[in-house]
Amino acid sequence: MLELTDITAGYERGSPVVRDVSLAVAPGEAVGLLGPSGCGKSTLARVAALLHRPERGSVVVDGQAAPGWRHRAPRTLRTAFGVVFQQPRLAADPRLRLADLIAEPLRAAGPRGAAAERLAELVPRVGLSPELLGRRPHEVSDGQLQRACLARALILRPRWLICDEMTAMLDASTTAALVAVVEEYRSMTGAGLLAVGHDRVLLERWCNRTVRWESLTRDAS
Numbered sequence: 001m002l003e004l005t006d007i008t009a010g011y012e013r014g015s016p017v018v019r020d021v022s023l024a025v026a027p028g029e030a031v032g033l034l035g036p037s038g039c040g041k042s043t044l045a046r047v048a049a050l051l052h053r054p055e056r057g058s059v060v061v062d063g064q065a066a067p068g069w070r071h072r073a074p075r076t077l078r079t080a081f082g083v084v085f086q087q088p089r090l091a092a093d094p095r096l097r098l099a100d101l102i103a104e105p106l107r108a109a110g111p112r113g114a115a116a117e118r119l120a121e122l123v124p125r126v127g128l129s130p131e132l133l134g135r136r137p138h139e140v141s142d143g144q145l146q147r148a149c150l151a152r153a154l155i156l157r158p159r160w161l162i163c164d165e166m167t168a169m170l171d172a173s174t175t176a177a178l179v180a181v182v183e184e185y186r187s188m189t190g191a192g193l194l195a196v197g198h199d200r201v202l203l204e205r206w207c208n209r210t211v212r213w214e215s216l217t218r219d220a221s
C-alpha cells in the first residue's frame, strides 16, 4: 500500500501549495489524479515518490513509514519508485547517450553487470530501436526521449509507478504506446500506479479509479 496522510507541502515555509491531502493506492491498483493546472498535483506526486519533503504529513510505503526524503530516504524505499515526468528534456541529462540514461539508476543502486541484460529486455518493450541508444537527448524526438525515460523508470523493477503528466507533450499514438508499456509492466509485476494529469478521458480509460483533487483534502470529506 502507498499511503499519503494529511500531506501539507510547498516551496516556502508557511505558504503551502498542498494542504492536508490524503490519498492511498493499493498494490496493483491504478489511480488517476485529476486536477486543474497549478493546484499542486506534481508537488504531491513528488512527495509520494519521496522526492520532495512535505512540511507535515506521512508517507507509508508497503507498511514502512518514510523516514526522510531524497537522499535521506533509504535506498530500498527510493528504488521502490519509478517516476516519469511531463517534460523529458528537463528530466534527462543532455550529456548522456540514451543507453546510459536508461541504465542510470542501475549504476547508482543496482547489481553490477545487469545493465546490458535489462537494456536488451526493456528497449524493445518501450518501442525504441537499438540505433537510437547511441544518441544523446538532442538527437531524438520528445516521444523517443520519453520512451527512454519510461525505460529508466522501469529498470529497477519498481513496485510503484508515479507518472506525472507522462503523455502531456505527446501525440495520440505515442500516448497509447506508453500507456500500454506501463500496463504491460503492471500486469507482469503487480505494481501500483499513481497517474497525474488533467486529461479526464485518458485517466478514466487508463486507471481503475480516478480521483479529483478537490475530493482529497480533509475539508472535502
Ligand SMILES: Nc1ncnc2c1ncn2[C@@H]1O[C@H](COP(=O)(O)OP(=O)(O)OP(=O)(O)O)[C@@H](O)[C@H]1O
Residues within 6 Å of the ligand: 011, 017, 035, 036, 037, 038, 039, 040, 041, 042, 043, 044, 165, 198
Ligand atoms: N520549484 C518550485 N518553486 C516554487 N513554487 C513552485 C515550484 N514548483 C511548483 N511551484 C508552485 O506550486 C504550485 C503547484 O504546482 P504543481 O506543479 O504542483 O501543480 P500542478 O497541479 O502539477 O500543475 P500542472 O498541472 O500545471 O503541472 C504552483 O502555484 C506552482 O507555481
